[in-house]
Amino acid sequence: MKKYLLVCALVLGGFAAQAQAALQIQSWSLPNGARVLFVENHAIPMLDLSVEFDAGARRDPDGKSGLASLTNAQLTRGVAASGDAPALTEAQILDGLADVAAQRGGGASMDRAGVTVRMLSSAAERDAAIGLLARTLAQPSFPEAPFARDKARTIADVRESQTKAEDIAAKAFWAALYGTHPYARRESEDSVAAITRDDLLAFHRTHYVANRAVIALIGDVTRAQADRIAQTLTQQLPQGAPLPALPEIASAAPQDLRISHPASQSHILIGMPALVRGDPDFFALTVGNYILGGGGFVSRLTNEVREKRALTYSVYSYFSPLAQKGPFQIGLQTKQEQTAQALDVVRRTLADYLRDGPTAAELKAAKDNLIGGFALRIDNNRKILDNLAVIGYYGLPLDYLDSWTANIGKVTVAQIRAAFTRKIALGQLSTVVVGEAK
Numbered sequence: 001m002k003k004y005l006l007v008c009a010l011v012l013g014g015f016a017a018q019a020q021a022a023l024q025i026q027s028w029s030l031p032n033g034a035r036v037l038f039v040e041n042h043a044i045p046m047l048d049l050s051v052e053f054d055a056g057a058r059r060d061p062d063g064k065s066g067l068a069s070l071t072n073a074q075l076t077r078g079v080a081a082s083g084d085a086p087a088l089t090e091a092q093i094l095d096g097l098a099d100v101a102a103q104r105g106g107g108a109s110m111d112r113a114g115v116t117v118r119m120l121s122s123a124a125e126r127d128a129a130i131g132l133l134a135r136t137l138a139q140p141s142f143p144e145a146p147f148a149r150d151k152a153r154t155i156a157d158v159r160e161s162q163t164k165a166e167d168i169a170a171k172a173f174w175a176a177l178y179g180t181h182p183y184a185r186r187e188s189e190d191s192v193a194a195i196t197r198d199d200l201l202a203f204h205r206t207h208y209v210a211n212r213a214v215i216a217l218i219g220d221v222t223r224a225q226a227d228r229i230a231q232t233l234t235q236q237l238p239q240g241a242p243l244p245a246l247p248e249i250a251s252a253a254p255q256d257l258r259i260s261h262p263a264s265q266s267h268i269l270i271g272m273p274a275l276v277r278g279d280p281d282f283f284a285l286t287v288g289n290y291i292l293g294g295g296g297f298v299s300r301l302t303n304e305v306r307e308k309r310a311l312t313y314s315v316y317s318y319f320s321p322l323a324q325k326g327p328f329q330i331g332l333q334t335k336q337e338q339t340a341q342a343l344d345v346v347r348r349t350l351a352d353y354l355r356d357g358p359t360a361a362e363l364k365a366a367k368d369n370l371i372g373g374f375a376l377r378i379d380n381n382r383k384i385l386d387n388l389a390v391i392g393y394y395g396l397p398l399d400y401l402d403s404w405t406a407n408i409g410k411v412t413v414a415q416i417r418a419a420f421t422r423k424i425a426l427g428q429l430s431t432v433v434v435g436e437a438k
Contacts, residue, residue: 023384025391025398026223033211034234037392038226039218039384047121047219048381050389051137051233052114055207058182058246058323064195066154066187068108070147071203075115076104077146080139082236090146093132102129110183111323112393113207114214116385121220130232137208138236142200154192165263169434173269176255176430177327181247209240216388218381249273249325254430261435266339268332269432270346273325274423277394281419283407285319288416290366291358292350293317293330298365304349305332311342319423323394328424336435343431351426357417371405 026038057068076094081087088096097104097117102125106115115137119129161167171186178184185191215230254272261267275285286294293301293316301315315332330350334342358366378384378401391400 274328284419
């Protein structure tokens with residue numbers, strides 16, 4: 001037992017030291033165009049990696065929302081034969097990963113889609129896991145039976161979501177903000193039912209390509225080994241043609257949507273398109289939003305809506321930066337009969353904040369909390385991997401993590417007021433209420 005505790009202490013101590021020290025992010029491009037980001041870390045005999053593509057939900061064809069997600073899920077359902085390598089079933093792929101203690105994940109978000117793997121860094125286990133991953137990326141067979149199963153399961157999930165107030169609110173909110181833009185699209189029974197196996201093949205062929213791959217690695221390998229791994233993962237992927245540009249996000253007229261629902265509480269969302277990933281206002285908005293509604297119990301919205309008036313248990317705000325303007329969002333739940341009062345308090349609190357900005361005391365407390373808690377954002381390999389993937393995909397500076405606390409520390413009250421004025425306009429906010437009493 002003492003030996004186990006000592007090992008845990010050493011591992012956690014290594015993570016803490018790593019979080020405080022500068023992260024040496026190495027980056028290079030492969031001849032096939034794939035970008036690699038790598039952090040060498042020999043604290044534990046593990047390797048974490050991700051491979052991502054411009055294959056998120058924004059690339060779903062019109063009328064076939066859900067294709068990006070289904071394509072990503074089908075990558076491990078079967079692999080086609082290639083040369084001397086035999087075809088593999090879903091069970092054989094999963095067993096092969098389990099045999100070398102590798103853990104695979106993945107999924108599709110709004111902008112991007114990809115896979116992650118955590119594996120042992122020992123050569124035999126690592127090479128086996130990398131080989132399997134490379135084949136699932138380049139040679140998925142998309143067998144009909146698993147596809148039909150996953151398609152039916154997705155339709156069942158969509159039907160269930162149509163009964164949940166929070167899901168109804170989220171769908172209506174994104175539709176209100178983004179109109180006909182791909183960001184507004186959400187899976188429906190019809191859109192999923194329209195997806196065919198040929199659609200999966202075409203989507204994979206178009207989007208899972210070497211020249212748009214972003215590979216992030218952190219762990220117990222050298223730079224040379226990381227380069228060989230990245231080449232193995234992408235050498236069988238095709239080159240992709242340029243993708244069509246997505247439409248600009250139009251300045252849509254604000255909407256006030258009231259959707260009846262038998263829930264005991266009203267689900268309220270307020271917001272507008274606001275922030276592109278990499279925007280110079282990011283750090284001022286991060287500090288400012290912590291004060292407004294991102295700081296939990298120390299935020300203004302919590303103080304005004306919950307503490308002073310007991311209108312909700314939880315109220316929050318956040319910016320979600322994307323490749324194009326991601327949303328600024330305020331959310332809360334309240335008793336149906338308190339809906340109007342809660343909305344009024346939220347709007348007045350936001351208006352006051354936009355007009356006056358934070359106080360000097362609020363600014364200092366926010367910066368102290370954000371800077372003091374930064375180590376928790378990079379205190380293990382998986383969190384660092386997630387950050388590497390974001391830096392690589394969105395083209396952020398390699399010193400983004402090293403300079404994060406310094407950039408937070410530089411934020412002033414004037415910068416917060418100016419940034420919020422540029423990004424948030426009271427007259428452009430849309431409001432969605434699901435469950436309000438008639």
